[in-house]
Amino acid sequence: MTMKDFKNVWIFAEAQRGKLSPTAFELLTAGRKLADELGEKLCAVLVGYRVEQFAKELFERGADIVYICDDAALENYLDDVYAKVLADMVAAYKPNKFLLPATNLGRSLSAKTAVFVGTGLTADATEVLINKEDGQLHATRPTFGGNLMATITCAHTRPEMCSLRPMSYEKAPLQAGRTGETVHFAFDPAKHTTLAKFMEFIKSRGDGLDLSEAEIIVAGGRGVGKAEGFELLHKLADRLGGAVAASRAPVDSGWIDYRYQIGLTGRTVKPKLYIACGISGQIQHMAGMSGSDVIVAVNKDPEAPIMKVANYAIEGDLYDVVPAMLEALK
Numbered sequence: 001m002t003m004k005d006f007k008n009v010w011i012f013a014e015a016q017r018g019k020l021s022p023t024a025f026e027l028l029t030a031g032r033k034l035a036d037e038l039g040e041k042l043c044a045v046l047v048g049y050r051v052e053q054f055a056k057e058l059f060e061r062g063a064d065i066v067y068i069c070d071d072a073a074l075e076n077y078l079d080d081v082y083a084k085v086l087a088d089m090v091a092a093y094k095p096n097k098f099l100l101p102a103t104n105l106g107r108s109l110s111a112k113t114a115v116f117v118g119t120g121l122t123a124d125a126t127e128v129l130i131n132k133e134d135g136q137l138h139a140t141r142p143t144f145g146g147n148l149m150a151t152i153t154c155a156h157t158r159p160e161m162c163s164l165r166p167m168s169y170e171k172a173p174l175q176a177g178r179t180g181e182t183v184h185f186a187f188d189p190a191k192h193t194t195l196a197k198f199m200e201f202i203k204s205r206g207d208g209l210d211l212s213e214a215e216i217i218v219a220g221g222r223g224v225g226k227a228e229g230f231e232l233l234h235k236l237a238d239r240l241g242g243a244v245a246a247s248r249a250p251v252d253s254g255w256i257d258y259r260y261q262i263g264l265t266g267r268t269v270k271p272k273l274y275i276a277c278g279i280s281g282q283i284q285h286m287a288g289m290s291g292s293d294v295i296v297a298v299n300k301d302p303e304a305p306i307m308k309v310a311n312y313a314i315e316g317d318l319y320d321v322v323p324a325m326l327e328a329l330k
């Protein structure tokens with residue numbers, strides 16, 4: 001591997017079932033900074049079926065080149081097949097850095113692709129920088145339960161790969177009319193085989209509102225005390241047009257599903273308003289919500305860590321405070 005042959009910053013634009021994931025725009029923000037510092041191009045990669053339609057918006061949000069592998073055989077995601085396609089694209093075009101989203105799909109795809117390519121991957125990073133001295137990618141991620149931040153490098157192989165946590169970067173702004181170069185990559189069914197077979201797509205039962213896109217979140221912790229307690233939080237969330245979330249304690253207690261968990265081992269969110277009810281504010285929870293614009297904490301204990309970081313700290317029992325909020329909102 002001659003490292004000098006590898007040029008340009010790639011981002012994987014996840015697109016499934018006719019929808020482009022907004023994580024692509026976050027990766028374009030992160031990738032743009034890297035590409036500018038290196039004096040290289042920013043490229044987006046689309047793999048799937050009928051995904052070419054998304055190239056326009058990728059250009060308008062900063063991509064200089066969009067690589068597209070579009071084939072009916074790629075309609076349903078299978079990580080073996082997608083990873084082989086990506087590995088072949090990497091071999092053909094030799095990117096220098098390659099960022100993928102740390103979504104469910106991206107976590108599995110990035111790991112497999114890195115193995116097929118024979119390079120290193122920093123999984124689940126929250127920040128990426130270029131080291132000015134040698135142009136290496138420095139990818140930082142929480143470690144030891146969020147108590148330390150580790151910066152990881154990949155010194156000897158290219159591309160340097162990294163999966164980035166959703167919501168770690170703002171979405172790249174739209175520059176209407178901006179355009180770029182499109183490169184098509186042919187899918188070869190004989191080459192991209194797999195033992196896995198797609199059977200059926202079953203949509204998870206959501207309540208309509210995507211937590212990562214919610215502008216207002218009402219979160220409950222151990223202080224909620226029981227599964228039924230979340231009904232009250234749902235009422236407040238509904239009144240505010242927001243979504244409900246949780247710390248890990250209620251998830252572990254079986255009061256609410258894991259997909260609502262915010263934090264180090266849950267989801268990262270950046271709402272305009274985060275109302276934390278009965279949550280103490282341990283570092284692992286803060287890792288997922290400290291980017292919120294305004295934090296309101298409702299807690300019986302004035303010494304709870306979250307009361308120190310909250311913009312508004314309300315000392316009291318959530319079963320008194322939340323009904324009072326609902327009453328006031330009437």
Ligand SMILES: Cc1cc2nc3c(=O)[nH]c(=O)nc-3n(C[C@H](O)[C@H](O)[C@H](O)COP(=O)(O)OP(=O)(O)OC[C@H]3O[C@@H](n4cnc5c(N)ncnc54)[C@H](O)[C@@H]3O)c2cc1C
Nearest residue numbers: 221222223247248263264265266278280284285299300318
């Ligand atoms: C590797 C690792 C990963 C982790 N990942 C996550 C993660 O992703 N997300 C996460 O949240 N945690 C995570 N944790 C767990 C984390 O360390 C804490 O244990 C957890 O966040 C505590 O949840 P909590 O604040 O709801 O509960 P507690 O810490 O028990 O706090 C409950 C709070 O509720 C208050 N309270 C009680 N009753 C009421 C009431 N009626 N009204 C108002 N306030 C009340 C109490 O004063 C207290 O402050 C992780 C831990 C580890 C080791």
